[in-house]
Amino acid sequence: MLSPADSPAPEWLVVPDDVNDLATAVWPASAARDGDGVLTLAGIPATSLAQTYGTPLLVIDEDQVRDRARAFRSAFDRAAGENGTTAQVYYAGKAFLCTSVARWVVDEGLCIDVCTGGELEVALAAGVAPASLGFHGNNKSVAELERAVEVGIGTIIVDSAIEIERLAAIVARTDSVQRVLVRVISGVHAETHEFLATAHEDQKFGFPLAEAEEAVARIREIDGLDFAGLHCHIGSQIFGVAGFRESASRVLELHASLLEGGPVPSLNLGGGFGIAYTRVDDPTPIETLAAEIVSAVAEGCAARGIPMPALSFEPGRAIVGAAGVTLYEVGTTKDVELGSGMVRRYLSVDGGMSDNARPALYGAQFSARLASRSGIGAPQLSRVVGKHCESGDIVVEHEYLPDDVAPGDLLAVPSTGAYCASLASNYNHVPRPPIVAVRDGRSTVIVRGESIADILSRDAGIPSADAERL
Ligand SMILES: *Cc1c(COP(=O)(O)O)cnc(C)c1O
Numbered sequence: 001m002l003s004p005a006d007s008p009a010p011e012w013l014v015v016p017d018d019v020n021d022l023a024t025a026v027w028p029a030s031a032a033r034d035g036d037g038v039l040t041l042a043g044i045p046a047t048s049l050a051q052t053y054g055t056p057l058l059v060i061d062e063d064q065v066r067d068r069a070r071a072f073r074s075a076f077d078r079a080a081g082e083n084g085t086t087a088q089v090y091y092a093g094k095a096f097l098c099t100s101v102a103r104w105v106v107d108e109g110l111c112i113d114v115c116t117g118g119e120l121e122v123a124l125a126a127g128v129a130p131a132s133l134g135f136h137g138n139n140k141s142v143a144e145l146e147r148a149v150e151v152g153i154g155t156i157i158v159d160s161a162i163e164i165e166r167l168a169a170i171v172a173r174t175d176s177v178q179r180v181l182v183r184v185i186s187g188v189h190a191e192t193h194e195f196l197a198t199a200h201e202d203q204k205f206g207f208p209l210a211e212a213e214e215a216v217a218r219i220r221e222i223d224g225l226d227f228a229g230l231h232c233h234i235g236s237q238i239f240g241v242a243g244f245r246e247s248a249s250r251v252l253e254l255h256a257s258l259l260e261g262g263p264v265p266s267l268n269l270g271g272g273f274g275i276a277y278t279r280v281d282d283p284t285p286i287e288t289l290a291a292e293i294v295s296a297v298a299e300g301c302a303a304r305g306i307p308m309p310a311l312s313f314e315p316g317r318a319i320v321g322a323a324g325v326t327l328y329e330v331g332t333t334k335d336v337e338l339g340s341g342m343v344r345r346y347l348s349v350d351g352g353m354s355d356n357a358r359p360a361l362y363g364a365q366f367s368a369r370l371a372s373r374s375g376i377g378a379p380q381l382s383r384v385v386g387k388h389c390e391s392g393d394i395v396v397e398h399e400y401l402p403d404d405v406a407p408g409d410l411l412a413v414p415s416t417g418a419y420c421a422s423l424a425s426n427y428n429h430v431p432r433p434p435i436v437a438v439r440d441g442r443s444t445v446i447v448r449g450e451s452i453a454d455i456l457s458r459d460a461g462i463p464s465a466d467a468e469r470l
Pocket residue numbers: 092094095136233235236237270271272273314315316317318
């Protein structure tokens with residue numbers, strides 16, 4: 001008998017009663033199975049999507065993105081209103097930005113955060129009003145800052161003393177006034193169920209609390225800079241409220257002391273709201289998080305006798321994560337004997353770490369289901385792997401899939417809307433997949449897939465005659 005510690009399956013992985021079920025938290029609300037057992041997304045069979053666009057394919061459920069954007073906005077509007085202030089929600093574009101997604105979230109009343117010149121140009125190309133953009137980053141170049149100031153970006157979140165001087169020169173040269181926040185590190189780092197609170201943080205972003213006062217004093221001396229408050233982002237994939245609470249309390253201490261030198265109208269508490277990647281993940285509903293975080297700030301302000309600032313938040317993953325489903329075709333299968341009669345089945349698919357780097361990069365867990373039909377076999381412990389030349393090229397490390405999954409079947413991996421397309425690469429010269437939006441039974445390409453010709457087009461060593469033949 002194997003003890004749980006020896007088991008090849010992790011303790012959290014439960015054998016499903018129904019190996020074809022779609023656990024609600026990890027799938028877009030529109031995911032279902034049709035009468036033939038085929039997975040459908042917004043009413044479209046996965047088999048038709050694969051036939052039309054090929055695999056791998058990233059499918060984004062537009063209504064899911066819009067619903068999440070609206071849910072965040074209304075949860076923070078309500079919580080702020082009940083505490084005598086206002087709240088703005090910035091979609092953190094780094095989770096997944098293209099012009100369509102930018103338009104959807106702006107349409108639902110969100111602003112957008114960008115953190116490079118490239119993300120800024122995508123948001124501008126989408127027609128987003130520059131005033132509703134925030135600009136992050138620990139190493140914004142002079143050219144990036146000039147472009148941001150020139151287009152009239154709403155807020156620049158300054159990250160270093162060097163950046164303050166760069167901005168001072170730009171606003172002087174262009175005779176403009178730029179709203180800025182100062183990014184601080186509170187010493188609180190949160191992830192899922194834990195948070196770590198230290199006095200010093202060994203990381204590249206922002207000003208330590210002890211140095212921020214001097215930075216703000218310098219900003220207040222510069223005519224073209226309008227100091228609007230502090231910014232703090234404590235981590236990612238956070239399920240609870242305790243880390244936000246501790247961090248807000250530390251930042252409010254500084255906020256209160258800055259009020260002695262002038263106005264501090266706002267406070268931005270960043271993003272990091274977690275989502276479910278597997279059926280055992282249990283993120284706190286956003287309505288609860290919003291109410292608890294905002295009331296923690298209100299209590300902190302009341303205790304210090306200071307007014308409630310206008311609040312901002314920056315969810316990325318929680319807006320787009322659950323809207324994405326990646327479809328792959330199974331190419332080969334392989335059984336590995338693990339001893340004591342246990343077998344792990346490797347299912348190799350036609351993508352991998354080039355379209356989803358999260359497992360290789362962070363050991364992230366995902367789940368998977370057979371999509372082209374319902375399986376008839378018993379649950380088989382399986383590992384979905386990619387086609388790259390790395391043994392760490394894993395898409396889903398641990399999952400039970402029907403034991404009749406075979407080459408030619410389609411697998412669907414849910415919760416791939418955030419940090420998959422945005423982290424995609426051409427590793428092994430694998431073209432990046434197309435991205436298709438689905439809504440009300442219709443599908444639209446929102447990001448074209450790459451071709452081998454795209455990849456070869458960057459290789460300057462190919463004689464042009466050969467390049468034309470390709
Ligand atoms: C990454 C990031 C976010 C978004 O994080 P999520 O985990 O996707 O919500 C928000 N703000 C800043 C400053 C970030 O770096």
